[in-house]
Amino acid sequence: MGTEDKQMRKERNLRYQMRKKGYQFNREQRVVVLPENGKNRSAVQEKRLRILGYEFQYNMFQTNQI
Numbered sequence: 106m107g108t109e110d111k112q113m114r115k116e117r118n119l120r121y122q123m124r125k126k127g128y129q130f131n132r133e134q135r136v137v138v139l140p141e142n143g144k145n146r147s148a149v150q151e152k153r154l155r156i157l158g159y160e161f162q163y164n165m166f167q168t169n170q171i
Contacts, residue, residue, distance in 0.1 A: 122150065126145040127140030135158050135159050138162055
């Protein structure tokens with residue numbers, strides 16, 4: 106049980122760090138939308154998410170965040 110909690114915590118922390126960089130998550134479908142500006146991308150973090158079963162998709166539509 107301790108390893109499951111640790112894995113969930115690692116995933117939650119990784120999602121938090123990546124949301125700050127502009128990634129958008131859909132946990133139900135396990136899809137990550139890449140940030141609009143490619144300079145904030147992290148290959149290492151993306152690799153970790155792929156291992157956790159997430160798929161990546163480019164942002165095809167302009168999003169207006171307030």
